[in-house]
Amino acid sequence: MKLDAMYQEIILDHYRNPHHKGLREPFDAESHHINPTCGDEVTLRVLLESAEDGKDALTVADISYDSMGCSISQASASVMTDLLIGKTVDEAMAVLEEFTALMQSKGKGEPDEGVLEDAVAFAGVSKYPARVKCALLAWMAWKDATVKSLATQKEGAV
Amino acid sequence: MTARELDVETIRADFPILARTVRDERPLVYLDSGATSQKPRQVLDAEREFYERHNAAVHRGAHQLAEEATDAYEQARATIAAFVGAPADEVVFTKNATEAINLVAYAMSNAATAGEEFARMAVGPGDEVVVTEMEHHANLVPWQELCRRTGATLRWFGVTDEGRLDLSNLDDLVNERTRIVALTHQSNVLGTVNPVRQIAERAHAVGALVLVDGAQSVPHMPVDVTELGVDFLAFSGHKMCGPNGIGVLWGRGELLRAMPPFITGGSMIGTVHMDHSTWADPPQRFEAGVPMAPQAVGLAAACDYLNAIGMDAVAAHEHALVEYALKHVGSLEGVRIVGPTDPEARGGAVSFTVDGIHPHDVGQVLDDRGVAVRVGHHCAWPLHRRYGAVATTRASFYLYNSFADVDALVEGIREAQRFFGVARS
Numbered sequence: 412m413k414l415d416a417m418y419q420e421i422i423l424d425h426y427r428n429p430h431h432k433g434l435r436e437p438f439d440a441e442s443h444h445i446n447p448t449c450g451d452e453v454t455l456r457v458l459l460e461s462a463e464d465g466k467d468a469l470t471v472a473d474i475s476y477d478s479m480g481c482s483i484s485q486a487s488a489s490v491m492t493d494l495l496i497g498k499t500v501d502e503a504m505a506v507l508e509e510f511t512a513l514m515q516s517k518g519k520g521e522p523d524e525g526v527l528e529d530a531v532a533f534a535g536v537s538k539y540p541a542r543v544k545c546a547l548l549a550w551m552a553w554k555d556a557t558v559k560s561l562a563t564q565k566e567g568a569v
Numbered sequence: 570m571t572a573r574e575l576d577v578e579t580i581r582a583d584f585p586i587l588a589r590t591v592r593d594e595r596p597l598v599y600l601d602s603g604a605t606s607q608k609p610r611q612v613l614d615a616e617r618e619f620y621e622r623h624n625a626a627v628h629r630g631a632h633q634l635a636e637e638a639t640d641a642y643e644q645a646r647a648t649i650a651a652f653v654g655a656p657a658d659e660v661v662f663t664k665n666a667t668e669a670i671n672l673v674a675y676a677m678s679n680a681a682t683a684g685e686e687f688a689r690m691a692v693g694p695g696d697e698v699v700v701t702e703m704e705h706h707a708n709l710v711p712w713q714e715l716c717r718r719t720g721a722t723l724r725w726f727g728v729t730d731e732g733r734l735d736l737s738n739l740d741d742l743v744n745e746r747t748r749i750v751a752l753t754h755q756s757n758v759l760g761t762v763n764p765v766r767q768i769a770e771r772a773h774a775v776g777a778l779v780l781v782d783g784a785q786s787v788p789h790m791p792v793d794v795t796e797l798g799v800d801f802l803a804f805s806g807h808k809m810c811g812p813n814g815i816g817v818l819w820g821r822g823e824l825l826r827a828m829p830p831f832i833t834g835g836s837m838i839g840t841v842h843m844d845h846s847t848w849a850d851p852p853q854r855f856e857a858g859v860p861m862a863p864q865a866v867g868l869a870a871a872c873d874y875l876n877a878i879g880m881d882a883v884a885a886h887e888h889a890l891v892e893y894a895l896k897h898v899g900s901l902e903g904v905r906i907v908g909p910t911d912p913e914a915r916g917g918a919v920s921f922t923v924d925g926i927h928p929h930d931v932g933q934v935l936d937d938r939g940v941a942v943r944v945g946h947h948c949a950w951p952l953h954r955r956y957g958a959v960a961t962t963r964a965s966f967y968l969y970n971s972f973a974d975v976d977a978l979v980e981g982i983r984e985a986q987r988f989f990g991v992a993r994s
Contacts, residue, residue: 413592414937414988423989449929449945450959479959481929482989545929 417539418482419532425486430493435475440560444552446544451480453488455552459500459560469500469564474553481545483536488549490529500557506530507550514543575878575886577971583609583874584969595939598977603757603785603918603965604943605807608871612810615870619863626859628836642862645869646852652872653783653802653819654793661818661825661852662860666784667707669803669818670751672855673780674711676828677749678718683829690827692748694720699742699750699777701726701734702955705757706948708782708803712751721748728955732759732908739771747777754786754797758949758963759908760891760918762786769798778824784808788967789887789916791880794819810875811868815861825851832857875968883968887917890966894919894975898964901982903991907956917966920947923982925991928962934985935962940977 438456445452458473474492478485491510495503510530513520518538522531536546581587584607591597599607619641625634627642647657663669680690692698698712698721716723724742727735734752743750750772755762769779780801786792787802788809794802801824806815820828830837830848834857839847848854875883892912899906903924909915923931932944943963946953953960964978 414934417933418988450950450953451927451929452959481927483929539933542929542933 413535417535417542419535421490421529421532422482422486425489425529426482429485429489431473431475431496432477432489433475434477435473438473438475439563440556442552442556442559444548444555446480446484446548448541448544449481451478451484451545451548453478453480453484453549453552455488455549455556457553457556457560459557459564469561471495471498471500471503471557476549476552478549480548481542483533483542483545484548487530487533487546490532491549491553494528494530495553500561503557504554507554510550511547513537514546575882575968577886577969580609580878581969581971583611585610587969591939591941592937595937598938598940598974600964600966600970600974600978601941601943602788602808602967602970603947603963605813606788606810606967607969608810608812608867609874611874612812612867612870616812616863616867619866624863627862628853629859638862641866642860645862645865648869648872649817649865650819652876653787653804653817654795655802655819656822658852659819659822659825661820661855662865663803663816663818663855664814664861665807665816666782666803666805667711667816669816670708670780670782671711672818672831673749673801673803673820673828674715675831678715679829679831680827681719687827687829690824690829692719692721695746696721696748697724697744697746698722699724699726699747699752701752701763702728703734703756703759703761703949703952704751704753705782705784706950707784708751708753708780709951722746726752728759728952731910732756732761734761734763736764736767739768743768743771743775743777745775747772747775749778749780751780751782753782753784754792755783755789755916755918756908756949756952757785757918757965758920758947758952758961760915760920761909762790762914762916764914766796766798773798785916785918788875790884800824806864806868806871809868809871811871812864815864815868817868818855820851822851825855828854830854830857834858836860878968886968887966887970888912890970890972890975891915891917891919893972894964894966894978897975897979898982901979901986903986904982907953907958907961918963919965920961920963922958922961923985923991926985926989928960930989931962931982931985934988935978935981938977938981938984940974940981942978 441456455476459469460472509526623637625638627639650657650660680687772779779799783804787804802819807813837857907920928944
């Protein structure tokens with residue numbers, strides 16, 4: 412049955428027990444994204460911090476979120492926080508790119524498990540165009556919040 | 570009701586798509602006619618026949634094909650007008666019901682600058698436009714925008730917990746400041762059939778106009794514009810077995826004549842000079858550009874098809890399906906019907922939520938079993954907010970649906986509950 416291919420156990424686990432859910436302080440940027448076709452929404456906060464070596468690299472120190480939506484959008488948000496928290500912003504953006512490419516692959520993508528880890532479970536979702544937006548909702552909110560945060564940090568640095 | 574019973578098997582044979590399979594050879598159970606209906610062969614044949622035998626740009630040219638195409642187009646207008654009890658010259662073809670509603674809303678704001686003869690339709694600050702909380706975005710956003718452009722005030726009827734229009738403040742809401750009341754005949758989410766006549770009587774008593782969104786009623790029940798007692802009726806061809814790309818605005822003749830155009834260009838003009846133009850009489854005034862003649866012919870064939878079956882019979886069949894669905898879907902544990910649970914004054918849209926399962930996920934499980942439903946807010950976001958639901962799953966019926974289709978829906982919902990582990994085992 413195709414359903415099992417889409418709703419992998421990993422996805423259902425994250426849906427039932429989401430990680431990092433709930434809005435937290437401190438944070439330096441917030442974004443609110445809505446899927447206009449179904450009304451699902453996510454409010455997401457990011458906290459970026461300079462890496463310990465004090466160099467330019469910024470690290471994703473925290474991602475917190477509050478969301479309403481289907482199993483795919485909820486699980487995707489949860490998996491994303493597991494993946495991105497602790498990575499540098501550049502690394503996290505690369506993961507985003509890999510995940511976006513997988514979602515746009517129409518079921519033909521060959522996900523890099525080294526990069527995507529649990530997020531490879533969403534490969535089956537890419538066969539259903541109507542659900543791709545669900546899987547990407549939190550990721551797009553993260554990207555948006557991160558871009559805002561980076562813009563603020565840049566201003567602060569001037 | 571004395572309507573004869575529909576022979577669903579014979580009807581289904583007219584719709585080629587209903588014989589196909591989906592998702593691993595599952596027979597298609599199409600429960601999304603509220604979004605768009607399927608088309609019988611008779612409609613497809615009529616459109617093909619037009620293209621193969623008579624195709625030309627209508628109302629242009631003097632060659633034989635142009636004459637035949639124009640005749641076919643105007644004959645289609647007469648057939649479609651008669652389907653709702655209207656004279657042919659009061660029917661304007663649009664892209665769909667959405668465009669028909671926009672046509673009226675834009676005519677009302679354009680009237681402000683169109684000169685004395687159109688002043689009757691103008692709205693401005695101090696005027697009020699009344700809608701309802703159960704409107705499809707197509708009959709809400711155009712009025713929000715009209716008010717924004719003109720400074721008029723938007724007001725609306727609320728809905729009751731049972732899914733009916735709350736008319737307790739009818740006399741307050743519809744008053745001497747009201748210019749137009751725009752409401753749906755049948756809710757695309759709740760299925761509720763509104764008491765249009767009662768509201769129209771109040772509106773006319775205070776000099777307001779009434780526009781009815783018939784996108785969900787004209788396909789499913791006998792509708793007669795005189796009996797409805799309204800001023801405008803909008804509906805879409807594709808929801809009533811007709812082609813996509815054609816909709817209808819019916820308006821009372823004197824009102825259409827008092828309306829400036831919405832879209833301008835070729836064939837809607839009286840005379841054209843370099844610095845100004847005058848307008849043709851309705852309906853041509855509102856049909857700029859080469860019109861959708863093949864689709865008009867297809868829609869007329871759809872009217873003929875529905876008439877041959879009988880709209881009373883269609884309505885009675887859907888009523889039986891809704892009654893059956895309300896009983897069997899509504900009695901599932903954890904399922905809540907959003908809309909009246911009483912089948913009276915209620916059409917064939919059954920929206921519901923399933924405890925613990927998001928509508929997208931319900932829809933996915935149903936789709937996996939070949940059952941096509943709509944999930945989301947069905948372009949009625951404020952209404953969903955009113956009932957505390959982000960989204961719902963909606964099954965909507967038409968003349969080709971059977972009781973077995975409802976059984977497949979019920980079994981699919983049960984499967985979703987099993988799959989997501991919310992059913993009591």
